[in-house]
Amino acid sequence: MTDDFEVVSTDLAHMARLALLERSTDVRLFAARLVRKYRKTHPEIASELEKYLRVRPERGFSPLRDSTATAPAGTAETTSSPQDSDSRLSLLRTEDRSGAVTEPILAPALREMIDQLLKERSSAERLASRGLVPAGSAIFVGPPGVGKTLTARWIASQLGLPLLVLDLAAVMSSYLGRSGTNLRSAFDHARRVPCVLLLDEIDAIAKRRSDESDVGELKRLVTVIMQEVDEWPSTGLLLAATNHRELIDPALWRRFDLILEFPLPGPEEIQSAIERFAGRDGHEFGPLMPVLTSVLAGISLSDVERAIHRIRRGLALGRQLPADLVEDLMRETARPADRRSRIELAIRLSELGAISQHRVSELTGVSRDTLRKYQRDGGPEKPRDER
Ligand SMILES: Nc1ncnc2c1ncn2[C@@H]1O[C@H](COP(=O)(O)OP(=O)(O)OP(=O)(O)O)[C@@H](O)[C@H]1O
Ligand SMILES: [Mg+2]
Numbered sequence: 001m002t003d004d005f006e007v008v009s010t011d012l013a014h015m016a017r018l019a020l021l022e023r024s025t026d027v028r029l030f031a032a033r034l035v036r037k038y039r040k041t042h043p044e045i046a047s048e049l050e051k052y053l054r055v056r057p058e059r060g061f062s063p064l065r066d067s068t069a070t071a072p073a074g075t076a077e078t079t080s081s082p083q084d085s086d087s088r089l090s091l092l093r094t095e096d097r098s099g100a101v102t103e104p105i106l107a108p109a110l111r112e113m114i115d116q117l118l119k120e121r122s123s124a125e126r127l128a129s130r131g132l133v134p135a136g137s138a139i140f141v142g143p144p145g146v147g148k149t150l151t152a153r154w155i156a157s158q159l160g161l162p163l164l165v166l167d168l169a170a171v172m173s174s175y176l177g178r179s180g181t182n183l184r185s186a187f188d189h190a191r192r193v194p195c196v197l198l199l200d201e202i203d204a205i206a207k208r209r210s211d212e213s214d215v216g217e218l219k220r221l222v223t224v225i226m227q228e229v230d231e232w233p234s235t236g237l238l239l240a241a242t243n244h245r246e247l248i249d250p251a252l253w254r255r256f257d258l259i260l261e262f263p264l265p266g267p268e269e270i271q272s273a274i275e276r277f278a279g280r281d282g283h284e285f286g287p288l289m290p291v292l293t294s295v296l297a298g299i300s301l302s303d304v305e306r307a308i309h310r311i312r313r314g315l316a317l318g319r320q321l322p323a324d325l326v327e328d329l330m331r332e333t334a335r336p337a338d339r340r341s342r343i344e345l346a347i348r349l350s351e352l353g354a355i356s357q358h359r360v361s362e363l364t365g366v367s368r369d370t371l372r373k374y375q376r377d378g379g380p381e382k383p384r385d386e387r
Contacts, residue, residue, distance in 0.1 A: 004041075011037075028053060054094070082185045091186040093165045101157040104147040105265070105272045105301060113260055114151065118158055121237070135257035136234035139202070139248075140241040142262025145302025148241040149200055151262075156196035159237065164195045168204040172221075179217065180224045187228040191236065199225070199240040203247040222249050229255040265301050267293050273301045277308035281315060288322050291348040295329055297336065307332070323354040330363050339366075346371050 011034060018026045031049050038046040082091045106114065120127060120134035127134060140148040156163035171182045190197040205221055229252070232238045240256065242248055253259070265273065270293050278285040285292065285308075296304050311325045319325055326349070336342050346366040349355055361368045 082182070082189050091167060091170050091182055092189060093167055095153060095156070095163040095165060101154045102150070102276075104151045104154055105269050105276065106147065106151070107263055107266060107269060110260060110262065113258065114155065117258065118155065121159060133234040136232055136236065137229055137238040137240075137256045138258035138260055139253065139256040140239065140260050140262055141245050142243070143264060143300060144243055145300030146262045146264060147301060148262050149198070152196065152198045152200075152239045152241065155237070155239070159196065161237070162193070162195050163198055164190050164193070165198045165200055166190075168199070168201065172205070179221050183221065183224050183228070187232075191231075191233060194236065196237045196239060197232075199238070201242065202240045203242045203244040222252055226252050226255055264298060265304070267297065269301065270296050270304060273304045274308055277305050278312070281312050284315060284321055288326070288352070291322070291326060291345070291352055292329075294336075294341070294345040294348050295326065295333055297341065299333060303333075322352050326352070327355065327359070327363065335363075335365060342366050343370065343374055347374055350375070 015027065015030060015034075018030055031053055035046045035050050035053070038049075117135055117138060124134050140151065142148055153163055166183075166186055171186065172179050187197075202225075205218055205225075226249075229238065245253075271289060274285060274289065274292055274296070275282060296307060299307075307329055311321070311329065314325050314328070315321060336345060342364050343366050346360050346364040349360045349364065350357055350371060355363075357368050357371060360366075361371060
């Protein structure tokens with residue numbers, strides 16, 4: 001206990017000295033060191049300090065490039081984030097690490113690849129003994145709302161590292177001539193900090209190509225990214241995410257150690273997501289599981305989340321499951337394109353017993369005759385054999 005007090009008082013005296021000398025950069029560096037030092041032994045102080053560190057200093061604080069130029073390796077997390085000198089927009093955003101990150105629900109094959117990515121990092125020595133290094137970069141590709149950004153966040157939290165997100169819109173915000181410099185300063189900053197760097201929506205650069213006059217500059221920007229990916233140290237982890245594989249320069253694509261495909265969720269993922277998003281209303285959703293998994297097939301988990309939350313709000317306001325709320329939902333989600341799925345959905349809806357056959361037929365586009373036929377012939381499995 002006495003030892004503990006001594007350590008804290010030495011730190012306090014040192015901090016006061018730096019503050020009184022108005023060495024603000026050193027104060028931040030020292031505060032960040034204390035966060036790491038106290039995280040295990042005094043988590044409250046650590047998180048309090050961390051909160052203060054996130055507050056942007058008011059005018060007059062030296063911008064990143066001045067301060068990181070002298071910062072020793074491993075301490076740059078304490079420097080302010082690089083900004084575009086015109087717009088003063090931050091080029092990098094450090095994601096809040098205080099809350100726990102929920103684990104993404106992923107298809108098993110994808111999950112396995114991510115587990116290996118994490119394992120490689122914790123087994124770097126084992127790999128080194130065979131002359132190998134852990135994968136240092138990965139690009140996530142998939143439709144919107146399937147959990148790419150969430151997974152990046154989760155990976156960072158699993159590794160105990162901050163997630164720095166490169167804001168490409170800010171990088172390109174001022175006149176394009178400065179984008180390359182902006183990009184390099186953002187990478188310089190990220191390289192100095194133990195972190196996961198996320199280039200989210202990396203296709204933003206490619207999308208700008210529509211304007212002919214920008215083409216040359218944008219090409220140079222892609223070249224800068226390529227060089228930066230090449231120079232990225234394997235001690236850090238560089239992630240990129242995109243919805244548009246076709247917009248990414250193949251030469252850039254090739255530079256990532258891993259390409260991870262994020263598909264739309266399958267029935268199992270949808271079911272786990274409904275269970276998760278239903279939260280404390282889980283008991284209300286139980287009997288509806290088959291019908292909801294059918295209704296919500298083919299959409300992203302982000303949309304599933306929105307739908308389930310809306311139903312829950314409806315329930316809280318006294319609306320009734322299943323009839324009104326399922327109907328509501330169906331008005332929004334696309335009717336399944338193939339006949340087999342439509343029939344399956346119709347059977348499940350009519351099994352709920354709360355919606356009339358006539359209404360089920362209207363909602364699904366399956367005639368009542370067809371529906372009756374399949375029900376007579378033995379339930380939802382039957383249509384699978386069709387066609
Ligand atoms: N696989 C998933 N597991 C759990 N929740 C998910 C998943 N996918 C999406 N969500 C929910 O939807 C939200 C949005 O997902 P996220 O931002 O990660 O999607 P994205 O793939 O990055 O989309 P975009 O391409 O539009 O950026 C998440 O915060 C989460 O609440
Ligand atoms: Mg995203």
